[in-house]
Amino acid sequence: MILRWFGRKKPEEETVKDVPPAPEPEVAAEEAPHPVPEVVEGAQLPEELPPALAVETVPPPPLAEPAPDDAEFTPEHHAAERESAHTISEEPPKKGWLARLKEGLSKSSSKLTDGITGIFTKRKLDDEALEELEELLITADLGPVTAAKMTAELARTRFGKEVGPDEVKATLAAEVAKIVGPVAQPLTIDMGLKPHVILLVGVNGTGKTTTIGKLARQFRDEGKSVMLAAGDTFRAAAVSQLKIWGERTGCAVVARETGADAAGLAYDALERARAEKVDVLLIDTAGRLQNKTGLMDELRKIVRVIKKVDETAPHTTLLTLDATTGQNAHSQVEVFRDMVNVSGLILTKLDGSARGGVLVSLAEKFKLPVHAIGIGEGVYDLRPFDADAFAKSLMGIQS
Structure with a gap:
């Protein structure tokens, strides 16, 4: 049985920020993980016993917000988080999703709509206007191929005629x-797999x-x-952050000591998830640059194991992509798709710059499913990708 991701219930508002991570050390190759023995609570372990998996399952009380993806965690930071854990209030979003989508894309839409208004106020659609429009679309990160395709369609129906900004935006x-x-596809979970394994990859931040x-x-x-599997084993911050999410959501968190083999951890997490017949296993990975051979090899090793x-x-x-990187997202898709057979995209930080058009150029070039977009810092601001709502919001059209 296949179930669609994202139910109708509206989870509470939460705020999470992302900042660039600290550099990661390279891992020594290790083909097969070591088995992890069962640990009985309260039992004394012999000194030669290898470190056991740290697996935590706790109820979801309202806790402090997770730190940004790549922030440094200090003892003072941990203490402050725990101190504020019981004072955080979680309230449902006050605005609807469409309103937040328009607000989130306002930087991108303002750049486009202001430019279109400047070009097409009391003016016929001629070659000069089309060239200006194409340049505007390219600067909004829609890419040259997509920009040429869109202006050609406008010219086909309205060339030589007087057009207004609203007509251009609608077209x-x-x-x-x-x-x-075609790429707006919801993420589906196969409930017969036990678990359905989801691997998250991407560059730093x-x-x-x-x-x-x-x-x-x-x-x-x-x-x-x-x-949850804390596969970013080289940053204590990432592991701590995932544990906080586990506490909030009542999910077991599989983690090891800093610097442990990420592939071995993923292996153990999957073995445990299978034994417990968990529905979904989410595996985190270290942020890595696509031009770092050693780190990319480690990612391939995780998949092999x-x-x-x-x-x-x-x-x-x-593959998570930061929309603020603009056209650089293309090279990230190319490398990760070839390395680990990326099956879908999640675009974050669409509200962070005027580069929201990059989603359009990615769809045009790669045809990979876009499962969700993030237009804010709250937990409810990651939502399934709606093509019509996105298109209208990008062009500043009121629904």
């Missing part, structure tokens, strides 16, 4: 919806860990059982 919004419509927390909250609200447990896993590999 462009329709073209955007046509391009992104794109929001993988916080995205995992938001996904976990959504799945838990739908009644699914979820386990997962397949030793389940040759069909990971069942979903999500």
